[in-house]
Amino acid sequence: MAETTRVSGAGTHGRIDSRRIQHAAGELFTECLNVFNAFSNLNELSEDLRVLSLNAELAAGRAGDSGRAVRALTQYTRELVNRLNQARESIIKLNSETHRRNAAVLRDLHALRTLERTHRACEREEDCRETEEALNKAHERRRQEMADYVVALTTDLQNLSALNSTVAEVIAQSDSIATNMAVEAALAGSHEAEFRTVAETMRGYVEDLRNMVDSAAVPMKKAEERSRTLINLAGSGTRGQGTSHGEGGGKEEN
Amino acid sequence: MKSFTIYQDGDHRWVAFGQDPDKPEEIIDTNQFVVTSSDTGCLLDPGGAELFPDMVAALSREISVDTIQHLFLTHQDPDVSSAITLWDEVCADGMKIYISWMWKGFVKHFDNAARFVDVPDEGMDLNLGGGVTLRAMPAHYLHSPGNFSVYDPKAKILFTGDIGAALVPESEQGDIFVQNFDHHIQFMEPFHKRWMVSARARDAWVAMVRNLDVNILAPQHGLLFKGDDVQRFLDWFGNLEVGNGLSAYQQYT
Numbered sequence: 001m002a003e004t005t006r007v008s009g010a011g012t013h014g015r016i017d018s019r020r021i022q023h024a025a026g027e028l029f030t031e032c033l034n035v036f037n038a039f040s041n042l043n044e045l046s047e048d049l050r051v052l053s054l055n056a057e058l059a060a061g062r063a064g065d066s067g068r069a070v071r072a073l074t075q076y077t078r079e080l081v082n083r084l085n086q087a088r089e090s091i092i093k094l095n096s097e098t099h100r101r102n103a104a105v106l107r108d109l110h111a112l113r114t115l116e117r118t119h120r121a122c123e124r125e126e127d128c129r130e131t132e133e134a135l136n137k138a139h140e141r142r143r144q145e146m147a148d149y150v151v152a153l154t155t156d157l158q159n160l161s162a163l164n165s166t167v168a169e170v171i172a173q174s175d176s177i178a179t180n181m182a183v184e185a186a187l188a189g190s191h192e193a194e195f196r197t198v199a200e201t202m203r204g205y206v207e208d209l210r211n212m213v214d215s216a217a218v219p220m221k222k223a224e225e226r227s228r229t230l231i232n233l234a235g236s237g238t239r240g241q242g243t244s245h246g247e248g249g250g251k252e253e254n
Numbered sequence: 255m256k257s258f259t260i261y262q263d264g265d266h267r268w269v270a271f272g273q274d275p276d277k278p279e280e281i282i283d284t285n286q287f288v289v290t291s292s293d294t295g296c297l298l299d300p301g302g303a304e305l306f307p308d309m310v311a312a313l314s315r316e317i318s319v320d321t322i323q324h325l326f327l328t329h330q331d332p333d334v335s336s337a338i339t340l341w342d343e344v345c346a347d348g349m350k351i352y353i354s355w356m357w358k359g360f361v362k363h364f365d366n367a368a369r370f371v372d373v374p375d376e377g378m379d380l381n382l383g384g385g386v387t388l389r390a391m392p393a394h395y396l397h398s399p400g401n402f403s404v405y406d407p408k409a410k411i412l413f414t415g416d417i418g419a420a421l422v423p424e425s426e427q428g429d430i431f432v433q434n435f436d437h438h439i440q441f442m443e444p445f446h447k448r449w450m451v452s453a454r455a456r457d458a459w460v461a462m463v464r465n466l467d468v469n470i471l472a473p474q475h476g477l478l479f480k481g482d483d484v485q486r487f488l489d490w491f492g493n494l495e496v497g498n499g500l501s502a503y504q505q506y507t
């Protein structure tokens with residue numbers, strides 16, 4: 001109860017449970033970091049894939065006509081590598097945005113707690129009505145700002161989830177390229193061994209990428225759950241949509 | 255937190271806040287000031303974020319926070335400036351925050367959205383209305399390199415920030431004014447020897463203040479000086495050896 005204060009104002013203010021919000025924000029942040037950590041090898045894997053496609057293209061050139069199909073596959077692989085690199089850059093941006101927004105939520109929480117302490121100190125004074133009104137307004141602005149940051153964090157998470165899907169798509173396509181490569185290898189006569197090595201190496205990379213996406217899936221799911229909890233606690237009303245608590249099933253009555 | 259009205263002439267008032275019995279022990283004791291005139295308030299060094307709740311409560315006994323239109327920071331230290339975000343949120347819309355031009359970019363780390371007025375090195379006037387003008391006057395290098403004292407010629411009060419500061423034990427507190435100057439020296443001497451940097455700056459500041467008509471010299475820590483104690487303070491400070499932190503270099507040179 002020490003951290004929970006009713007900031008009454010003109011009837012538009014509910015309670016914020018700063019301790020639970022801080023806990024939920026901390027959990028969300030931890031899971032987001034786990035997702036980002038899962039993707040930490042993406043750069044290395046996409047670079048491996050790029051180098052492999054270059055080597056395969058050289059081998060296809062040496063194979064002449066019997067390497068034509070493999071060459072087409074390597075070009076397609078390079079397009080996939082480009083998609084992976086774009087996804088990686090977006091993940092890096094999301095990572096720094098997540099840190100910035102998490103810090104903003106913590107800063108707002110700290111300010112909200114101080115405003116609530118101030119409100120309690122003022123309640124002990126007589127004739128403090130105007131100051132209490134100013135405090136209520138400040139509290140509501142801060143709470144709204146924090147709710148906006150929480151919504152932005154959730155949007156970041158959705159974008160991260162979409163990027164995860166992009167990477168999963170690239171993996172599926174890379175897998176089928178590796179299969180086609182193995183088929184082409186069987187038809188490549190004296191170059192069979194060389195192309196088969198390329199196909200097997202590519203399968204290995206596909207496996208590594210798949211493991212990466214799998215290891216991101218668990219924290220991603222947890223992060224999505226945590227973000228729902230956080231939105232409920234912080235009040236999800238965005239500016240222009242009203243500011244009443246309870247949107248998203250708030251816990252203001254705790 | 256206690257409040258002391260140290261000057262009143264109609265709606266022109268100076269109120270000092272401090273000697274907070276609820277202050278966390280490790281936080282240095284500070285004096286905060288508000289100057290009012292014709293329904294306009296100006297906060298001078300309103301204190302750090304830890305003191306904000308008690309300071310707002312104490313201030314609201316005297317005036318409504320939404321009449322505060324000016325907030326003056328003598329320098330950048332956290333005991334002076336760390337609550338500016340919160341003050342900015344609860345005081346009048348459009349409140350101006352004044353600080354030395356050289357500290358603005360640093361203090362913006364607390365609140366990038368805050369509106370600051372750059373105080374130039376030579377100082378500036380703040381008009382509160384009702385014929386009351388506060389004059390920010392240079393106090394650079396005492397201790398901060400971008401530092402000001404604030405003079406109210408009508409009330410004859412000089413707010414001196416850290417100059418004149420004293421770390422007074424709770425047992426010695428009670429009145430807001432120094433009662434026995436010689437006895438008080440022990441509480442301010444270590445602070446001034448260490449925190450005050452430059453004898454040249456000190457000499458310039460003392461010479462400047464001697465040209466002012468000052469009845470109360472009000473520092474941001476400890477007790478205030480009134481009447482003859484103002485001259486006593488200037489004499490004492492003018493002869494003090496400052497910058498004693500330099501001795502720490504000796505072992506390396």
Ligand SMILES: [Fe+2]
Nearest residue numbers: 329331397416
């Ligand atoms: Fe200072």
Ligand SMILES: [Fe+2]
Nearest residue numbers: 331333416474
């Ligand atoms: Fe200070």
